[in-house]
């Protein structure tokens with residue numbers, strides 16, 4: 001079973017991720033970058049426990065997380081406390097390649113945008129999972145969610161590789177088990193709690209990026 005391949009320190013718990021995304025939002029609805037990145041770290045742990053076929057996805061996510069962590073820990077870390085402050089700082093200081101990758105190929109803004117698009121995939125996938133039945137296939141739910149979100153930004157070769165990886169996803173019961181939350185009813189309840197928070201983080205970021213015309217960063 002997928003869950004049994006994870007060692008204790010790798011074990012995923014949806015509750016923890018839920019808590020991390022809860023902590024993402026400040027009182028005035030800014031998105032804390034540190035918590036956002038921590039949320040992704042938790043999800044990557046889960047992905048790793050599903051097997052090496054997802055390694056290329058996990059590697060890309062880890063690279064992007066690391067880029068953001070480096071900014072957070074860097075000399076201008078105080079400008080990266082929230083996504084809002086990061087956008088302002090990078091735009092004010094012309095640190096973002098707006099039309100084609102050039103002198104700032106890995107800006108915080110473009111790196112976060114990739115994870116932001118993946119957050120939409122997550123939102124769609126979790127919603128399908130929440131409303132699924134015993135007969136539903138995780139591979140189909142995952143592929144549909146991917147096609148409606150991330151796939152729109154990926155070249156053919158990446159779409160093909162992702163599609164093949166989805167085929168080996170564990171079935172719904174094993175998937176629920178590896179989520180480490182409890183019986184299916186409890187998983188569904190947890191998803192019902194997690195989704196509004198994830199949606200809110202997504203919406204706030206989407207509006208911020210739209211406002212600054214950053215949704216198509218190369």
Ligand SMILES: CCCCCCCC/C=C\CCCCCCCC(=O)N[C@@H](COP(=O)(O)O)[C@H](O)/C=C/CCCCCCCCCCCCC
Nearest residue numbers: 014043044046047056057060061114115118150158162179
């Ligand atoms: C309770 C269940 C929760 C589900 C937990 C899911 C865990 C998912 C963890 C991580 C998801 C990976 C996030 C992937 C970020 C992809 C960012 C991206 O779009 N990168 C591409 C573009 O980058 P640049 O070239 O512009 O720098 C890059 O080309 C991507 C390469 C890798 C392929 C990405 C495929 C993404 C599929 C996402 C579905 C993950 C399937 C998880 C199955 C549960």
